Every structure is written in structure tokens, then in C-alpha cells.
Amino acid sequence: MTEDLLAEAENLSLFACSFAGYDHLPLSAFERRGVTVTNAAGVHASNAAEHAIGGLLALTRGLFDARRRQRNREWRNVRTDELAGGGVTVVGMGAIGEAICERLAPFDVDVTAVRHSPEKGGPADTVVGYDEVESAVVDASAVVLACPLTDTTRHLLDRALLKTLHPDAIVVNVARGGVVDTDALVASLRANHVGGAVLDVTDPEPLPTDHPLWTFENVLITPHNAGYTPDYHERLANLVAENVETAMASGEWTGLENQVLPKV
């Protein structure tokens, strides 16, 4: 939503963002106008978690290589590995990050969570702050990005952090494309300094046709649809309807589910 559109919406009380991430919204303009903003966190937590773990397992178990063999009708082993016994680091402990950690718990992996307020804990074996992100990823067999795009997380996975990863480590991004320095990731993939990537989001997005990221066999690209399921719109509608009911009953546009503004 642009500031121009916001200026035209004179009677706006609630802006219900249909995504979890609201980095694209003019928050200070909303704040000045006293408009309540909610997001859709939680609506797509389970499917985004399934997408992230499905992509990670598919790369780990060599399923895309198997698929290539299948096209050639070749009954021949591909290289496979497993998550068990390794470590997975999940960056961001919003609804999606939590859902990913919860689902990884029985996979016999050591789960490390990175979040702004590590004192809040989380469903992980270890919870650390962003100041410890480097030591949190150094032994990981996978790093899953599920954080909002903020000044702290923009280009969090840059050349320096990519260099600390194990060369077999798989990067999963269901956050925002800008959390990764794309050029640095391409360089790491070319040099085999990273095991592979599952990218539901890219920077730029959509990914241009001539972009090198399309070409790697160990990269899965999905078009920012990790959060999508057939039930998405129904769940979103229910969330917004409940919030409108709450506000109508109380006469105030605060105390809502998933409230982003006014800050709680």
C-alpha cells in the first residue's frame, strides 16, 4: 500500500495485511494516521513449515537427482544424506520459525533458534540472539531463514556468514529475499562452498529469466508460495472477521489478534 492510496482512504480504521511480513508497508504513515495494522502471522505457519522441511528433506535425500534419473528410466542410486545426527539452525522465532522448530523436534537433530529476544526461549535445543548468529550456524547441516526483513536481518546471510557454513550445509529461505545477499550466495554455490539451497523468496523477485540462480541442480526455487494452501483465504478471512467483531464489540481498534500497530 502506497502513501498516496493511504491518503485517499480517509475513514480507514484497520489495515489487515494478508502476509506475515509487513516490511513493504509505510508503517510510520499508518502510525501518524492512527490506523490499526494487523498481519497474517500464523495463517500460513503450518504450510510454510511443511514447505521448508519438505524442500530441505528433498535436497538432503537427493530426491531431485532421483527425479532426473527417473526421467531417463534409470534404476540407479543417487547420493543421499540425512538430517538425523546433524544440526539445524532456524533464524526467526515468529509463528513460522516456531512451527519449523516444533516439526523438526522428533527428527533427531540439534535445533538452534536465533531470535531478537533469546530470553523468551522457544521450541529449540538452544536459543541465541542475533549477536551469536555466526557460532549458531557454523556446525549446522541446514540454516533455515524464517525472520522478518529488518535492518538487522537485511543481508544477514552475506559473504562472511556463508563462509562460516559447512560446505554441505543447505540454506532454506522462507523469509524474504533480502535476508540473503544473492550475489554472495551465487558465488558460494559456484565454488561449492554450500551444499544447496531451497529458495521460496529471492532478491530480486520475481527472479529475472537470465538470473544464474535458476541454473543450479542443488537449488530449488519456488515462486514465494511457501505460505500458500487451498485453505489460505478461508483462514485469513476468519482471522480478519474475528478482529472486526472484537473491534465492533469493544468500540476500539486495539487488542486485536496479530496487531502490528498500535504497538503492543
Added chain:
Amino acid sequence: MTEDLLAEAENLSLFACSFAGYDHLPLSAFERRGVTVTNAAGVHASNAAEHAIGGLLALTRGLFDARRRQRNREWRNVRTDELAGGGVTVVGMGAIGEAICERLAPFDVDVTAVRHSPEKGGPADTVVGYDEVESAVVDASAVVLACPLTDTTRHLLDRALLKTLHPDAIVVNVARGGVVDTDALVASLRANHVGGAVLDVTDPEPLPTDHPLWTFENVLITPHNAGYTPDYHERLANLVAENVETAMASGEWTGLENQVLPKV
């Protein structure tokens, strides 16, 4: 191992099968000779479970369709679904079946287990016997086969049982090819009476080059490698070494880990 080879192995005390399934072994000949037989159950439980769930999630989330789009550098949505809110039925509660159920537990799915002795329970929401397999699969969004091949389970997934499945249901077979009536599955796939299949095992195996199963976009075929990881041989060697140590210490080839014969 053929009976001829067994006859030549005059001093054989222990036959340590390197698979979980021992349907190919001449068990009655071993029994007559008093040879102890062990299997490798548990050695590949975690990786077979990762393989089964990874394949299931990949089909559910449309990752192979996304991969096809990726080849064409198309940034365009594919059909995706999710496990959450649905039901998964796991047939067989050996080490692999249990590992699958345990890992599915946090995925917000209703897990039903089918086993010979349902009174033993298991890590599932519902546990039933093979006599109730039809009602156990009728509402499932996925049916995961992880049972041994026995007289009960041969062609368990036949034309009749396939017809009871939901047309979007995904069949996963990490058991033995013979648990599925292959011709019936091909017919169901052709008629869109089943949503897709993840087949690590087939009947016949290896799958002949001209077999129709190779050609379905909603079928993933892997060459009986769900149980494989880089750690496989080390874990197997440790298991056998421990059993030999136990037997040497006690002076008897019984009371071993994973003992198949003599029956315990």
C-alpha cells in the same frame, strides 16, 4: 542367501541380514540348521522415515512441479497442498513405521497406525489391526507402507483398497514392492483415482525400462535407497559387532539385538 550356499556353510552360527526385511531368506532352512538370524531393523529407521516424509511433503507441496517450472525459468505458482488438518495412515509398526509416526506427530495430522497387534499401541492417534485397514485409509490424505512383506501384506494395496482411497491421497511405499498390486496402482494413477505415489520399492524390481510407472508426473521413484545413508555401514557393523560380543561372552547365539531366529 540360497539353500545351496547355506548347505556349504557348515560352521555357520549367525546370519546377520543387512536389511530390515528378511522375506527373501530361507528361514525354515536356517531354523532346521539352528542358525541364529538377525536383521538390521533400526539401522535405517531414521533415514527411511526422512525419505518417506520428504517424498510425501515434496509431492504435497508441488515441489517437483516447481522444479519443472524452474527448468523453464518460470516464476509461476504451482498447485500446493498441505498435510496439516488431514490424516496419514502408516501401515506397519516396526522401527521404520514407528519412526515415521513419531516424526509426523507435530505436523498437525491425525496419524493412524495399522499393525498386527494393535493392543501393543504405538506413537499414533489411533492404532488398529489389519482387519480394519479399509476404514483406516478411507479418510487418509496419505497412506505410508512400512510393513514387512508377509502373506497378510502381499498385495495389501490392491484394486479394492485403492478404490477406497480419496482421489487426492498419496501412496508412499518404503516397505516392499509386493505390498502393492502394481497393475492396480498403474490403473488408479491413469484414472486419477489416486493423488500420487512415492515409491522406493517396486514390483518388479528393478523397474524395467519400459514400465508405465516411470512416466507419471505425480510419481516419485527412488531405487530402493530410502534406507541408505553415508552412516549405514558403520551403524550396521556396530550392531553386528555388539551381537558377536554378546554371543562370545555368553557362549550362546541367543538373546541378541534384532534376533529373528530363534524366535523370541
